[in-house]
Amino acid sequence: MRLSEIAVPNTLLARVAEAWAGVPAFGWLFWLALAWIGMIVFAAGAADLLPLPSPTDMDMLARRAPSSFEHWLGTDRLGRDMLSRLVHGARISLTVAILAPLIGLLIGGALGILAGYFRGQLETLVVAGVDVLLAFPPLVLALAVMAYLGQTVANLTYIIGVLSIPAFTRVARAATLSIAKREFILAARAMGATELRILLRELLPNVILPLLAFFLLGVAVTIVVEGALSFLGLGVPPPAPSWGGMIGEGRESLEMAPRIALLPALFMFLTVLSFNVVGDTLRAHTDPRQGAA
Amino acid sequence: MLGFIAYRLGYLVPVLLAVTLLTFLIASLLPGDLAHAMLGDQATPEAVEALRRDMGLDQPLWWRYLNWLSGIVQGDFGRSFRTGEPVLRAILARLPVSLELMLLAEVTALAISIPLAIHCAANSGGAFDRVVTGLAFAKLSIPNFMAAILLIYLFAVELRWLPATGYVPLDEDWLGNLRCMLLPALTLALAEWPVLMRVLRSDMITVLQEDYITMARAKGLKSRRILFVHALKPSSLTLITVAGINVGRLIGGAVIVEYVFALPGIGRLLLAAIYTRDFMILQGVVLFVATGFVIVNFLVDLLYAVLDPRIRHAPK
Amino acid sequence: MGLASQRAARATPEETPLLALEDVAVELPSLRGVLRAVDGVSLELKAGRTLGIVGESGSGKTMLSRAVAQLLPRGAKLSGRVAFDGQILSELTPEALRRLRGRALAFIFQDPMTSLNPVLSIGSQLIETLREHLRLDTLSAQRRATELLGEVGIPSPEQRLKQYPHEFSGGMRQRVAIAIALSCEPKLLIADEPTTALDVTVQAQILDLLAREQRRRHMAMILITHDLGVVAGRTDEVAVMYAGRVVERAPTRRLFKAMRMPYTEALIAAIPELEAPPHTPLKAITGLPPDPTRRSPGCAFAPRCPRVGERCLAAAPPLAGDGVHDFACWNPLRPPA
Numbered sequence: 001m002r003l004s005e006i007a008v009p010n011t012l013l014a015r016v017a018e019a020w021a022g023v024p025a026f027g028w029l030f031w032l033a034l035a036w037i038g039m040i041v042f043a044a045g046a047a048d049l050l051p052l053p054s055p056t057d058m059d060m061l062a063r064r065a066p067s068s069f070e071h072w073l074g075t076d077r078l079g080r081d082m083l084s085r086l087v088h089g090a091r092i093s094l095t096v097a098i099l100a101p102l103i104g105l106l107i108g109g110a111l112g113i114l115a116g117y118f119r120g121q122l123e124t125l126v127v128a129g130v131d132v133l134l135a136f137p138p139l140v141l142a143l144a145v146m147a148y149l150g151q152t153v154a155n156l157t158y159i160i161g162v163l164s165i166p167a168f169t170r171v172a173r174a175a176t177l178s179i180a181k182r183e184f185i186l187a188a189r190a191m192g193a194t195e196l197r198i199l200l201r202e203l204l205p206n207v208i209l210p211l212l213a214f215f216l217l218g219v220a221v222t223i224v225v226e227g228a229l230s231f232l233g234l235g236v237p238p239p240a241p242s243w244g245g246m247i248g249e250g251r252e253s254l255e256m257a258p259r260i261a262l263l264p265a266l267f268m269f270l271t272v273l274s275f276n277v278v279g280d281t282l283r284a285h286t287d288p289r290q291g292a293a
Numbered sequence: 294m295l296g297f298i299a300y301r302l303g304y305l306v307p308v309l310l311a312v313t314l315l316t317f318l319i320a321s322l323l324p325g326d327l328a329h330a331m332l333g334d335q336a337t338p339e340a341v342e343a344l345r346r347d348m349g350l351d352q353p354l355w356w357r358y359l360n361w362l363s364g365i366v367q368g369d370f371g372r373s374f375r376t377g378e379p380v381l382r383a384i385l386a387r388l389p390v391s392l393e394l395m396l397l398a399e400v401t402a403l404a405i406s407i408p409l410a411i412h413c414a415a416n417s418g419g420a421f422d423r424v425v426t427g428l429a430f431a432k433l434s435i436p437n438f439m440a441a442i443l444l445i446y447l448f449a450v451e452l453r454w455l456p457a458t459g460y461v462p463l464d465e466d467w468l469g470n471l472r473c474m475l476l477p478a479l480t481l482a483l484a485e486w487p488v489l490m491r492v493l494r495s496d497m498i499t500v501l502q503e504d505y506i507t508m509a510r511a512k513g514l515k516s517r518r519i520l521f522v523h524a525l526k527p528s529s530l531t532l533i534t535v536a537g538i539n540v541g542r543l544i545g546g547a548v549i550v551e552y553v554f555a556l557p558g559i560g561r562l563l564l565a566a567i568y569t570r571d572f573m574i575l576q577g578v579v580l581f582v583a584t585g586f587v588i589v590n591f592l593v594d595l596l597y598a599v600l601d602p603r604i605r606h607a608p609k
Numbered sequence: 610m611g612l613a614s615q616r617a618a619r620a621t622p623e624e625t626p627l628l629a630l631e632d633v634a635v636e637l638p639s640l641r642g643v644l645r646a647v648d649g650v651s652l653e654l655k656a657g658r659t660l661g662i663v664g665e666s667g668s669g670k671t672m673l674s675r676a677v678a679q680l681l682p683r684g685a686k687l688s689g690r691v692a693f694d695g696q697i698l699s700e701l702t703p704e705a706l707r708r709l710r711g712r713a714l715a716f717i718f719q720d721p722m723t724s725l726n727p728v729l730s731i732g733s734q735l736i737e738t739l740r741e742h743l744r745l746d747t748l749s750a751q752r753r754a755t756e757l758l759g760e761v762g763i764p765s766p767e768q769r770l771k772q773y774p775h776e777f778s779g780g781m782r783q784r785v786a787i788a789i790a791l792s793c794e795p796k797l798l799i800a801d802e803p804t805t806a807l808d809v810t811v812q813a814q815i816l817d818l819l820a821r822e823q824r825r826r827h828m829a830m831i832l833i834t835h836d837l838g839v840v841a842g843r844t845d846e847v848a849v850m851y852a853g854r855v856v857e858r859a860p861t862r863r864l865f866k867a868m869r870m871p872y873t874e875a876l877i878a879a880i881p882e883l884e885a886p887p888h889t890p891l892k893a894i895t896g897l898p899p900d901p902t903r904r905s906p907g908c909a910f911a912p913r914c915p916r917v918g919e920r921c922l923a924a925a926p927p928l929a930g931d932g933v934h935d936f937a938c939w940n941p942l943r944p945p946a
Contacts, residue, residue: 232552244438
């Protein structure tokens with residue numbers, strides 16, 4: 001049990017989660033968010049195929065240029081095309097944003113399910129391990145590890161992935177605890193099914209839904225964490241574009257051309273918001289504790 | 294009460310030990326060698342070897358950990374590679390700035406959240422409630438560094454009311470200090486208020502439906518008293534706990550904010566250590582910050598018990 | 610108790626009633642439609658008199674009491690007139706209503722565990738009322754609070770002031786609630802099932818306490834309960850409620866001796882007798898109260914009434930009688946000779 005959970009009744013997490021219930025469910029906002037995600041993912045995936053100038057080509061004669069025919073969204077302080085950098089940045093940010101929580105989902109999900117299903121010492125070990133990881137402020141830990149391991153996109157993905165494990169473990173364990181009590185699990189056991197079979201065929205399909213909803217929220221968080229690291233210059237290594245890095249670079253041009261910082265900020269905001277809306281809506285519909293699934 | 298504290302302390306010690314272990318192990322992630330990283334690529338193999346022996350890097354891992362740990366508990370966090378300054382001294386010199394920032398941020402966040410939450414809860418479902426809730430949700434998608442840039446753009450570049458960067462020490466000029474700290478504190482506060490507001494609002498809505506609130510109305514008490522005394526106190530438990538847990542997020546956020554606004558705090562020390570590859574400082578700051586985080590959570594637990602008399606008197 | 614003797618001296622039989630309800634109805638929104646919890650109730654209560662309101666759960670008695678104090682839940686619609694102490698409550702400003710509550714009009718809730726704030730001390734919950742309505746300073750308020758706790762029978766009141774509700778037993782908590790209700794010398798006290806949540810052994814003590822204080826302060830009181838045994842000997846008048854309406858109303862003794870409405874007879878018969886031999890079956894009333902969202906045109910009790918006739922199913926009987934003893938029945942019981 002986390003230090004703060006020992007004194008605080010289990011309802012604390014439930015209350016914080018409840019506090020966010022009441023997000024519009026499958027309303028127009030949901031579909032709008034889904035549309036934006038679709039558009040960004042498509043653009044990022046098709047980045048190389050789109051008729052865009054290279055994101056790293058510098059045009060020293062057209063630095064901080066306003067939007068024009070050649071550069072639809074203008075150029076940054078080194079004369080690089082903004083639109084192209086936004087689209088290529090999307091590709092890199094989204095790649096990290098999807099792969100990192102995937103690590104968390106696979107490892108954290110597995111740990112959480114095993115801990116919640118088998119209980120006992122395994123559970124204590126997993127929970128204690130997760131608590132120790134949670135004892136570090138995540139950004140500080142990420143910075144430290146990047147400093148020691150070296151600044152590459154791969155390392156970035158690994159460390160953010162590892163940092164997301166505790167959250168997935170928690171969600172998976174909570175979902176497992178509430179589902180393992182149900183009768184169809186007992187029925188399967190009574191029919192002589194092996195534990196592995198129960199885990200894979202009965203438990204997993206039910207736990208995967210809340211995990212997937214949480215995964216989308218994880219994508220949103222990862223975009224933010226990667227953005228913060230890149231903003232500090234310690235995330236995606238330049239000159240590769242990333243939204244966070246672009247915001248950081250745009251900082252010194254706030255007076256002359258604020259668009260350089262504000263455009264990637266807008267894109268990041270809309271993308272993070274969209275994943276939050278979709279993830280939250282799905283979570284409200286799949287949380288087994290709220291009797292949905 | 295003392296038994297209660299002792300019981301909680303029993304959990305604190307192992308967690309702190311685990312934190313030290315993990316911090317130490319992270320340092321060993323460095324590919325290659327610490328001594329090599331310090332001296333750079335130009336160093337001769339003999340110089341590297343000498344430094345290795347000097348720093349005890351040829352000893353087994355467990356020995357190095359215990360050696361390091363014994364130094365820690367005596368206050369010896371090592372010395373900076375660059376300046377030779379004792380790490381602990383460097384940290385403590387910058388601690389007040391970070392503390393002031395975090396304190397101002399938390400106070401501002403509460404000052405924003407509490408009135409909003411009370412008003413939303415008292416008129417839940419109304420237009421004000423829905424607008425504020427929507428804003429809170431939207432704010433969650435604006436990370437600290439983005440908020441910092443937006444605030445700088447709005448207040449420093451466009452309106453020119455406040456400075457974009459810089460720091461004036463508190464004892465030198467408290468007004469100037471406040472001017473420099475306002476935007477950074479506001480940035481962090483804006484990151485905290487959505488969760489604080491929503492948690493308090495949710496709890497208050499539940500509490501306002503309790504019988505003792507109807508009883509308070511039946512007693513003819515003023516609305517203000519009912520909201521702020523009868524309803525706020527039982528609703529504030531989750532709020533206080535979340536505020537305490539948020540200290541960790543504040544620490545992470547402080548790194549960004551100190552960097553953007555050029556404040557000489559621990560966050561900037563951490564970043565400087567990374568940029569200059571000063572691993573002694575890096576290790577010391579990480580350990581210091583993680584330990585502080587664990588201890589703050591521990592204190593939050595105690596505070597929670599003080600506020601709710603039922604926890605104190607509950608049988609163990 | 611100068612105030613009480615002044616009141617007693619002023620009260621005359623022709624005096625206008627302290628509380629007058631005229632065709633009061635309460636509608637609540639529910640998932641199945643509009644729920645008429647109170648369906649046209651008219652009652653009067655004179656100063657210093659006690660009225661008992663008796664009914665099963667769902668009869669509307671609690672909603673009626675809330676309607677008097679104007680403490681209905683959100684979304685509830687109140688119609689009809691409630692006149693208290695010469696003022697029509699629905700016409701008062703919220704501020705005037707607030708000053709009335711806790712002072713002239715006091716309320717006691719059913720469950721003292723939930724009606725007292727668990728995170729505030731008993732003392733502060735007592736003192737705040739005194740400070741709000743009587744404008745006492747902290748010291749006088751503390752002294753008065755200690756006195757009040759003593760008056761309701763709580764030992765060592767000075768220490769008890771600082772304690773929290775969970776440190777009291779159920780009966781003690783209700784005594785505290787009574788102390789709070791009486792603290793500002795109310796003219797009317799509404800007690801909503803004050804003993805239902807308490808142990809049987811404690812119930813009589815609490816009821817006796819209420820009766821004693823009512824007499825001492827010459828205070829009007831409404832005692833709401835589902836248990837006819839509670840009102841016997843402790844009230845001047847009784848009104849029996851069923852399905853949101855008053856179905857019989859009489860001075861207490863007359864009700865018990867010469868009830869006219871079959872429902873009242875069934876209620877009295879359902880009270881278990883101590884003298885009856887063991888394993889005597891309880892005379893419960895068959896059937897269930899009607900669904901308040903669907904009203905039939907006839908008498909609401911008809912489906913369960915042993916004396917039901919054709920007329921009973923066709924139209925609802927009005928509440929009528931000689932003004933002292935009224936009942937709503939087409940086929941009432943014969944009065945004893």
